[in-house]
Amino acid sequence: MKVVSGPRPLAIRVFAAAFLAAAAIRLGQGLADVELAALGLAIRLPWFSWDRDWTIVAMSAEFTIALIPIAWIYLFAAPFARWLVLGFGTLKLWGMGANAVLMLQTGSFALLRWAEAAFVLLAMFSLLTAGAHRWFARRQEAGAEIFE
Numbered sequence: 001m002k003v004v005s006g007p008r009p010l011a012i013r014v015f016a017a018a019f020l021a022a023a024a025i026r027l028g029q030g031l032a033d034v035e036l037a038a039l040g041l042a043i044r045l046p047w048f049s050w051d052r053d054w055t056i057v058a059m060s061a062e063f064t065i066a067l068i069p070i071a072w073i074y075l076f077a078a079p080f081a082r083w084l085v086l087g088f089g090t091l092k093l094w095g096m097g098a099n100a101v102l103m104l105q106t107g108s109f110a111l112l113r114w115a116e117a118a119f120v121l122l123a124m125f126s127l128l129t130a131g132a133h134r135w136f137a138r139r140q141e142a143g144a145e146i147f148e
Contacts, residue, residue, distance in 0.1 A: 001076045001078065004076060004138065008135070009134065012073065015073060015123045016073070018126065019070055019119070020066075022116045023066035023067070030059035038052065038055040082127045082132070085127060086124055089121075089124040096116075
């Protein structure tokens with residue numbers, strides 16, 4: 001993959017900032033209440049024994065994994081990464097919607113969970129704008145030069 005040169009459109013910068021903010025909120029919530037994060041992981045992956053150390057490792061891994069599509073889109077204008085983010089973002093929002101009642105009862109971090117969902121939604125919508133389409137089309141045009 002070759003790094004795409006030139007300034008990034010506003011839509012791509014908004015995507016990167018919003019997606020990074022959502023990932024940082026998730027990491028911050030997990031590290032602020034490791035026991036609650038371990039409970040959430042135990043519900044999703046019950047076959048593993050989630051202690052404090054493994055929970056921190058999992059939260060750090062989730063954050064690192066969120067950085068990968070940011071790099072693919074911001075640096076390389078990889079179109080497949082856009083669809084990856086849109087697909088997994090939809091799944092994430094669907095899961096958060098399914099747990100909305102639980103989120104309202106979680107206490108002090110409920111507002112941060114809604115903020116995380118809002119940032120994911122903003123990141124997803126920014127990838128569907130005309131500026132984002134031009135960004136990904138520019139990458140495809142640059143790739144065509146190689147074969148000429």
